[in-house]
Amino acid sequence: MEFVFGIDVSKATSNVAILVNGQLVKQFKINNNAEGFKILGDQLGSFTEPLIIFEATGVYSRGLENYLLQTDYEYTRINPLRAKKDMDSFRHNKTDSLDAIGLAKAMSLHHYDPTKLSDPIYSKLHALERFYQEQNEDIVREKGRLHKTLSITFPEIENLLSLTEGDLYWNLVQRFPSANLVKKYDISSLSKIIMQSTSKNEGLVRSRRIASRFIDLANESFSMTNIDYEIREAKYHAHEVQRIDHIKTKLIDEMAELSQNLPEIKILTSIPGIGIKTAVCLTAEWGDIRRFYSSNAINAFIGIDLIHYESGNYTAGDHIRKRGDAYARKILYKAILNIISASRTKPTNISLIYDRKKRSSGSKGTKKIVISAIHHLIRTIYHLVLNNETYDTKMFSAEH
Incomplete structure (x- = not known):
């Protein structure tokens, strides 16, 4: 029975x-x-x-x-x-x-088969990664709020460094959310503050260069009045962005330590352009990749399988389903961009396919080309993990 x-x-x-x-x-x-x-x-x-x-x-x-x-x-x-x-x-x-x-x-x-249970590590990784993605969403909001507030108090500070992130930048924003605060210092004293604003060993020459640039930007800035609340808000948002960024770093470190014995982490990081953060986040999202019966099943899982629609004389353009793991799609999209960037010195089958399609399309439809590259990346990863092989640049380049 x-x-x-x-x-x-x-x-x-x-x-x-x-x-x-x-x-x-x-x-x-x-x-x-x-x-x-x-x-x-x-x-x-x-x-x-x-x-x-x-x-x-x-x-x-x-x-x-x-x-x-x-x-x-x-x-x-x-x-x-x-x-x-x-x-x-x-x-x-x-x-x-x-x-x-x-x-x-x-x-x-x-009569469906019973659900196959994966190593508990994958469940732990998934929980950590989802917390990481929540922090990602929070930091995007806080960065937007910080930018909005600095547009009132000291918009020029966003041109101080090459990137508006990192402990040095956030510490300086918290200490100097207004141009008037910068004007109280000369280059020598300001450079000392800059050297103390990061755990990295900022050299004296670079610190003085930043200090000089800082003073120039402060002198260019229009001094707003009655912005005490906005200054306090800028300090708060800069502190929040920094706090969340540190949480993100700790989560990645924790995921890396937890997954260090998983063979797919070594395999993923052997692909030029894929670092430890991408490897652990991707593994956390799709779990044990061996549970999928084919690479096409992974495409469906993350929602990049194609939909084809025809009716009478009308044929719609193929597009991805987008019913699947949106976080995994985002991680893979960024992974392709990193692989393309790394291809200047370490070309791969993925970058070669991307470049070929890019040339044949006349640089149109970049997103579609990236999605096509994701298909090939998934196929490559699936093959490597099933066969427990690391990426061989020469082998894959020769195939394509």
Whole structure:
């Protein structure tokens, strides 16, 4: 006999449907807490080798999944899009209770394989990386607020250094958010402050050059009045940007240490243009890449599989689906740009393909060319990881 538990997971509760040989025998609702999972466990214990299926619903299904792991039950965690497609043939209405029945029926019809459990390191990496991405979003907002405030208090300071980031810049903004504060110092005293504003050993010559530039910019600036609150705000945002940036650095260090024994990290960083940050973030997003049956499955996972649409005499241009891991797409997009930059001294099959398409397109459609390069990068990474090989520039260059 076949016993199937279909579980529709919501924020605080879950609906459970039990099918025996395809027939509904029981339905009940539980809270997603210790008491609710005990009720579920009692029901599971009443059947021999029950099949369990539920949709992946992000943080809401994590509790159920953890409970099943602790109690040694195999389960199938199905992608919501796959579940919808498979249930549409027999589900006409949608409610939580009907979804539970639909999931159980889908399991009875398709007999999905149990979810393969990856090394717990991947779950830990994923949690750290999502926290890292949250910090990324926060720092973008804070940088925007800092720029807006400095446009009032001292816009010229953004031209002081080549980059408007780093401890030196943020420390100077916190100390000199107004041009009037700079004008109180001469080059000698200001250069000493600059040398003390970063942990890096800024040389005296460079510090004096920055100090001279700083004073020139202060003299160019129009002195605003009645901006005490804006000055305080500029100091605050500069401090926040610096604080968040330090958190990001620590998270990358922690991910690097956690993943140092994963062979794919060494493989990824062997590709010219991919550094440790890209390697750990990408691994954290897509997990154990060996679980995918092909590189095309990875394309679908991150949402760069192509959609083709034709109707009558109309044919739409192919475009990517964008249903997938947006963070992984962003990481891969930046990875391609870094690979292209590194190709000046270390060309790869990826950069050669990018350059060839760039020339043939007349420099048009750069984003589409990058997406095409991402396809090739994924294929390359998938091949390397499955065969446990590091990147050989000569080998891949010869192939292309």
